[in-house]
Amino acid sequence: MLDAVKVPSKTLVASPERLQEADQDSVIVKQVQAGDVAAFDRLIIKYRERLYGVIYHMTSNREDASDLTQDAFIKAFQAINRFQGQASFFTWIYRIAINSTLSHLRKNKFKSFLSLDTVNSEEPVSQELISALTDKTGADRDTFVHELQEKLNEAMQKLSIKHRTVITLFEIDGLSHQEIAEVMDCSVGTVRSRLHYAKQLLQAEMKAYIS
Amino acid sequence: MNQDHKKKVTIEGLMRFKRMEQPAPEFWRSFDKELRAKQLAAIVEKRPWWSSLVSPFTYVRRHPAMLGAAAALTIGLVSYKYIHFSGIQGHGLNTAQSEAVAELAADTPKTSHQENVQAIEIAHPQASSIAQVGYKTSKTVAEVQDKRFQSTGFRTEFSDIDSPSARSIAANLAAARASQPEMISHLLGLESHLVSVTNADYTSEPLERVASPSEERRARLLATSLPSASHADARLGSSGIERTLSSLSEDRLYQSIRRYDVGGEKISMKVKF
Numbered sequence: 001m002l003d004a005v006k007v008p009s010k011t012l013v014a015s016p017e018r019l020q021e022a023d024q025d026s027v028i029v030k031q032v033q034a035g036d037v038a039a040f041d042r043l044i045i046k047y048r049e050r051l052y053g054v055i056y057h058m059t060s061n062r063e064d065a066s067d068l069t070q071d072a073f074i075k076a077f078q079a080i081n082r083f084q085g086q087a088s089f090f091t092w093i094y095r096i097a098i099n100s101t102l103s104h105l106r107k108n109k110f111k112s113f114l115s116l117d118t119v120n121s122e123e124p125v126s127q128e129l130i131s132a133l134t135d136k137t138g139a140d141r142d143t144f145v146h147e148l149q150e151k152l153n154e155a156m157q158k159l160s161i162k163h164r165t166v167i168t169l170f171e172i173d174g175l176s177h178q179e180i181a182e183v184m185d186c187s188v189g190t191v192r193s194r195l196h197y198a199k200q201l202l203q204a205e206m207k208a209y210i211s
Numbered sequence: 212m213n214q215d216h217k218k219k220v221t222i223e224g225l226m227r228f229k230r231m232e233q234p235a236p237e238f239w240r241s242f243d244k245e246l247r248a249k250q251l252a253a254i255v256e257k258r259p260w261w262s263s264l265v266s267p268f269t270y271v272r273r274h275p276a277m278l279g280a281a282a283a284l285t286i287g288l289v290s291y292k293y294i295h296f297s298g299i300q301g302h303g304l305n306t307a308q309s310e311a312v313a314e315l316a317a318d319t320p321k322t323s324h325q326e327n328v329q330a331i332e333i334a335h336p337q338a339s340s341i342a343q344v345g346y347k348t349s350k351t352v353a354e355v356q357d358k359r360f361q362s363t364g365f366r367t368e369f370s371d372i373d374s375p376s377a378r379s380i381a382a383n384l385a386a387a388r389a390s391q392p393e394m395i396s397h398l399l400g401l402e403s404h405l406v407s408v409t410n411a412d413y414t415s416e417p418l419e420r421v422a423s424p425s426e427e428r429r430a431r432l433l434a435t436s437l438p439s440a441s442h443a444d445a446r447l448g449s450s451g452i453e454r455t456l457s458s459l460s461e462d463r464l465y466q467s468i469r470r471y472d473v474g475g476e477k478i479s480m481k482v483k484f
């Protein structure tokens with residue numbers, strides 16, 4: 001039932017829209033490189049939510065996600081003159097953000113704790129899932145949603161950093177295998193393998209909700 | 212949990228549910244404010260000392276072809292200039308020599324040069340043509356020097372002397388000119404005279420240029436008598452007397468002397484040809 005729900009895909013890889021976006025980004029980057037600092041704000045507005053989302057789902061901590069997203073933009077801003085356009089700006093800034101997050105996670109391996117954003121339970125996807133899992137309403141429903149959210153994030157944190165990154169980029173952010181391979185600097189086969197293994201682990205962790 | 216619905220839930224469905232975890236709209240306002248502050252701090256932040264060393268290499272890494280082309284162009288221009296000047300030197304005159312010849316050509320009046328050529332022409336027609344070529348060469352070099360001065364747009368006395376030694380010689384010459392102009396002009400006059408004489412000498416046989424013992428004796432004799440003789444007969448210049456006396460034989464010279472007078476520090480000698 002949930003599979004049938006059409007979710008607006010964020011994946012624009014190799015599509016005409018994605019290529020058009022890359023061209024637009026390239027123009028903005030050239031403006032920034034020419035000294036138009038204000039043009040960088042357009043890139044921030046365009047990518048801040050996606051970057052924050054990826055980092056948040058990797059860390060399960062909104063404060064850390066906020067800081068790491070800002071740091072990624074600052075690093076990109078400082079290094080914008082070294083950006084040569086060989087990869088798209090999207091791939092480049094994703095790589096910066098992912099590497100910063102991986103470094104942060106490695107440093108704070110045993111100090112992590114959950115700090116979660118609110119689930120937008122009014123979205124059709126959330127409503128259908130909740131109705132598929134329970135008939136509860138009102139306060140009980142909210143408690144169930146909160147419980148499910150915590151279980152899901154704990155299961156994610158049990159994955160290794162690389163597996164967590166792959167499944168976040170693929171299932172939540174909607175990148176293709178090829179794009180994930182570019183961002184993580186590995187082969188497409190490695191991405192597929194990690195994705196398959198991560199799904200298996202998650203399925204085992206969330207089996208109470210799945211089957 | 213509802214067991215009927217639970218079977219329809221998949222991992223992908225749970226991931227989509229997780230995607231609904233989103234920050235509130237207020238979050239983005241504080242996010243933008245913090246990011247702006249960090250961005251400004253990054254702009255104002257003092258960069259490490261090595262960043263100034265890295266930045267040129269970044270430019271080199273980004274534009275290797277442009278830098279290579281600029282280097283090749285520079286090397287080409289330097290090589291062209293070197294070959295050009297060495298080509299001029301290869302024609303037999305280095306810069307210092309050509310400068311000296313040009314200076315002599317400029318200092319020597321044209322009339323005196325013509326007189327020299329005429330005198331040489333009478334004695335040796337072949338030698339006159341060689342002297343003419345020498346004069347033309349020096350004149351051409353002087354013209355080239357003048358054109359170079361005009362093309363560079365500034366003319367100083369020693370502006371285009373390339374050799375350090377030639378430059379120092381020229382500087383010393385200028386200093387000497389400033390301190391003792393009469394002596395230097397006299398020396399330069401002698402030099403130009405010697406040049407013309409040397410040109411004429413090169414046309415004669417080497418054995419003819421070797422002085423005989425009798426001529427040496429005559430020269431010693433004249434060295435004592437010539438000042439008074441020239442003083443006695445002011446109409447004749449020293450060079451005229453020397454030329455006349457040198458044409459006489461030793462016996463004829465003794466026969467030509469009619470009278471000696473010694474008075475004070477002067478010795479006068481009357482000679483009849």
